[in-house]
Amino acid sequence: MTTTGSFVVRLRKWAIVVGAALVAIGIAWSVGYFMGAAGVGAAEDRAAAAEERVAVLEARQQLELALDALDARNFGIAGQRLRAASEHLARAGEDREELSEQAAAAAQARVDSPADLERQKNDLRALLERLDGTAPAP
Numbered sequence: 001m002t003t004t005g006s007f008v009v010r011l012r013k014w015a016i017v018v019g020a021a022l023v024a025i026g027i028a029w030s031v032g033y034f035m036g037a038a039g040v041g042a043a044e045d046r047a048a049a050a051e052e053r054v055a056v057l058e059a060r061q062q063l064e065l066a067l068d069a070l071d072a073r074n075f076g077i078a079g080q081r082l083r084a085a086s087e088h089l090a091r092a093g094e095d096r097e098e099l100s101e102q103a104a105a106a107a108q109a110r111v112d113s114p115a116d117l118e119r120q121k122n123d124l125r126a127l128l129e130r131l132d133g134t135a136p137a138p
Contacts (some may be wrong), residue, residue, distance in 0.1 A: 052092045055088045055092035056088070056092045058085075059085040059086075059089045059131065062088060063106070063124055064128070065077075065081045066124055069111075070120060070124065073117075075114070085106050085127075086106035089131075102130055102134065105130075109124070
């Protein structure tokens with residue numbers, strides 16, 4: 001009976017040790033899981049902000065190219081660049097109302113008449129200034 005009793009005691013001790021180890025592993029896994037999930041959310045927020053910034057910069061570049069095309073009296077290219085800028089601003093403005101408004105303004109701008117060249121250039125410059133004022137910080 002002594003060998004059976006000591007076997008049961010040792011078995012209980014091992015069961016307690018294994019149980020405690022499993023609980024410790026479960027706690028460590030839970031902490032790591034939830035801390036990792038918090039880090040993923042922050043990384044997704046940074047990625048979304050970076051994508052918005054890139055879209056705004058691409059729109060700004062397209063507006064600059066439209067202005068250059070107007071200087072060269074190439075109204076077709078200027079119109080294409082303006083539409084591209086509007087698309088970039090619409091993509092960036094999905095969450096920001098002021099960028100959505102600028103996308104609408106860029107979509108409504110017209111660059112098709114040599115008679116109003118200076119007004120068209122001034123309109124594009126005004127769009128660039130408004131864009132610079134509302135661009136997200138890096």
